[in-house]
Amino acid sequence: MTEAMRSGVPDVSVVMPCLNEVVTIGGCIEECLNTFTSANLRGEIVVSDNGSTDGSLEIAGSLGARVISVPLRGYGSALLAGIHACRAEVVVMGDSDGSYDFSQIPLFLAKLVEGNDLIVGDRFLGGIEPGAMPWLNRYVGNPLLTRIGNVLFHSDVRDFQCGIRAFRRETILGLGLASPGMEFASEMIAKSAMAGLRIGQVPARLRKDGRNRPPHLRPWRDGWRNLRYMLCERMAQRPVERSIYTTSPPYVSNEKSCRGNSRR
Numbered sequence: 001m002t003e004a005m006r007s008g009v010p011d012v013s014v015v016m017p018c019l020n021e022v023v024t025i026g027g028c029i030e031e032c033l034n035t036f037t038s039a040n041l042r043g044e045i046v047v048s049d050n051g052s053t054d055g056s057l058e059i060a061g062s063l064g065a066r067v068i069s070v071p072l073r074g075y076g077s078a079l080l081a082g083i084h085a086c087r088a089e090v091v092v093m094g095d096s097d098g099s100y101d102f103s104q105i106p107l108f109l110a111k112l113v114e115g116n117d118l119i120v121g122d123r124f125l126g127g128i129e130p131g132a133m134p135w136l137n138r139y140v141g142n143p144l145l146t147r148i149g150n151v152l153f154h155s156d157v158r159d160f161q162c163g164i165r166a167f168r169r170e171t172i173l174g175l176g177l178a179s180p181g182m183e184f185a186s187e188m189i190a191k192s193a194m195a196g197l198r199i200g201q202v203p204a205r206l207r208k209d210g211r212n213r214p215p216h217l218r219p220w221r222d223g224w225r226n227l228r229y230m231l232c233e234r235m236a237q238r239p240v241e242r243s244i245y246t247t248s249p250p251y252v253s254n255e256k257s258c259r260g261n262s263r264r
């Protein structure tokens with residue numbers, strides 16, 4: 001038994017941003033729980049929400065996830081508050097739309113143990129299921145943003161926008177991440193590279209999301225926000241920007257109803 005397990009701190013926290021994912025959130029949580037069991041991990045799941053109204057949160061809570069309500073909207077705001085709320089030293093982040101395969105968590109953890117600080121999934125190597133990524137994103141948007149990011153930040157990451165990642169919580173929070181929207185994905189890699197962190201990569205399988213409505217991501221708007229972030233960050237020539245949050249961003253947790261739900 002590790003020291004962390006003895007003290008009741010989970011080995012790993014999985015944080016999922018969620019905005020109205022009633023069709024898929026349950027499956028994502030169950031996939032994580034099955035992975036915790038098969039890999040003999042004591043894990044917790046933190047669902048970070050911006051006001052879902054479709055019953056996603058009730059499902060998440062009933063399956064033992066810790067749900068936090070984040071007033072500031074956006075993918076980045078939700079993830080940042082979620083990471084703050086995590087109790088484990090090691091965090092895995094992944095979408096709650098069924099597109100990522102949480103049974104791959106042990107691969108990410110193994111790569112962290114090799115001495116890396118941040119592990120980024122690579123969907124191009126891991127395999128993209130037919131219909132899982134629009135043509136424009138797959139052949140133009142993502143490769144272009146990745147290329148630009150690598151040039152600007154002297155990194156060698158193959159998939160800058162991949163949403164499944166693992167990292168050491170304190171190290172990533174120390175970067176002062178502050179982007180509220182989808183550009184959070186670029187900010188995490190850019191600031192990690194500028195801070196000289198060790199970035200590892202693992203192939204990540206991308207499935208077609210299981211929802212019955214369009215994604216929150218809007219390719220042109222969010223592509224531009226990512227590009228604008230990277231250009232501004234580079235032009236500012238700041239190694240590490242201060243976070244808008246001095247301690248942790250505001251959120252409300254359902255912790256009371258889920259206390260003791262860490263699963264091995």
Ligand SMILES: Nc1nc2c(ncn2[C@@H]2O[C@H](COP(=O)(O)OP(=O)(O)O)[C@@H](O)[C@H]2O)c(=O)[nH]1
Nearest residue numbers: 017018019049050074075078095096215216217
């Ligand atoms: N809490 C929260 N989650 C969000 C928001 N926007 C997207 N998400 C979640 O972030 C994940 C990725 O969003 P998605 O629309 O699938 O983007 P894509 O996978 O990049 O096309 C999903 O789990 C969404 O539910 C938001 O504004 N707030």
Ligand SMILES: [Mg+2]
Nearest residue numbers: 095097099209
């Ligand atoms: Mg998605």
